[in-house]
Amino acid sequence: AQSVTQPDIHITVSEGASLELRCNYSYGATPYLFWYVQSPGQGLQLLLKYFSGDTLVQGIKGFEAEFKRSQSSFNLRKPSVHWSDAAEYFCAVGALEYGNKLVFGAGTILRVKS
Amino acid sequence: NAGVMQNPRHLVRRRGQEARLRCSPMKGHSHVYWYRQLPEEGLKFMVYLQKENIIDESGMPKERFSAEFPKEGPSILRIQQVVRGDSAAYFCASGQSNTGELFFGEGSRLTVL
Numbered sequence: 001a002q003s004v005t006q007p008d009i010h011i012t013v014s015e016g017a018s019l020e021l022r023c024n025y026s027y028g029a030t031p032y033l034f035w036y037v038q039s040p041g042q043g044l045q046l047l048l049k050y051f052s053g054d055t056l057v058q059g060i061k062g063f064e065a066e067f068k069r070s071q072s073s074f075n076l077r078k079p080s081v082h083w084s085d086a087a088e089y090f091c092a093v094g095a096l097e098y099g100n101k102l103v104f105g106a107g108t109i110l111r112v113k114s
Numbered sequence: 115n116a117g118v119m120q121n122p123r124h125l126v127r128r129r130g131q132e133a134r135l136r137c138s139p140m141k142g143h144s145h146v147y148w149y150r151q152l153p154e155e156g157l158k159f160m161v162y163l164q165k166e167n168i169i170d171e172s173g174m175p176k177e178r179f180s181a182e183f184p185k186e187g188p189s190i191l192r193i194q195q196v197v198r199g200d201s202a203a204y205f206c207a208s209g210q211s212n213t214g215e216l217f218f219g220e221g222s223r224l225t226v227l
Contacts, residue, residue: 004156007200014194035124036218041223042220042221043118043218043220043221044157044205045217046216049215080136089146090156091119092157097119099168100145100147100155100162100207100209100216101147101159101162101172101173102159102216103150103159104156104157104158105156106154106155106156107155107156
């Protein structure tokens with residue numbers, strides 16, 4: 001069965017510090033991978049996506065993610081966090097065979113200390 | 115180009131009433147998806163529709179829930195005889211095809227009293 005695991009429910013970092021949010025997936029097909037961000041009471045905004053090619057993907061707002069097939073991981077990183085990055089982050093996986101029926105992780109809530 | 119539009123943004127219903135949530139996809143998108151987000155959980159797929167067709171409803175509860183995407187007008191997610199457990203955020207997403215990027219609306223938050 002397809003699944004996405006985000007091991008960290010909450011993460012707190014200081015403003016200016018680096019960030020890494022973990023995502024592991026289990027999927028029976030070649031995956032497409034996504035990171036979305038959700039601010040309280042808002043919808044989901046796509047940060048970045050991986051379909052194929054270069055395994056290091058650049059996204060909006062200074063985020064990047066690296067696809068590691070051997071580890072079934074797609075961790076999200078940012079070198080220097082800003083207070084406005086405080087939000088909930090969701091990793092999601094899909095596949096051509098399953099269309100856009102995405103499977104989401106449970107999310108990681110990021111808090112930023114000033 | 116307007117994004118995915120959902121309304122109402124907030125809906126309050128008493129147990130036993132009906133809830134209707136509407137979604138207008140982005141212009142040019144003919145593929146609509148509904149997802150449900152329960153409190154403190156990730157999004158769960160409910161149903162995938164194209165115009166006048168339900169393609170995949172494997173995530174829909176077997177009773178009380180239905181969805182449509184008519185030839186004209188928005189897609190509608192209908193919940194009959196709501197119960198407290200239906201309280202959630204319901205997100206609609208649209209795409210140009212069945213693969214590739216999905217664009218999400220801001221969600222409709224249903225509260226059942």
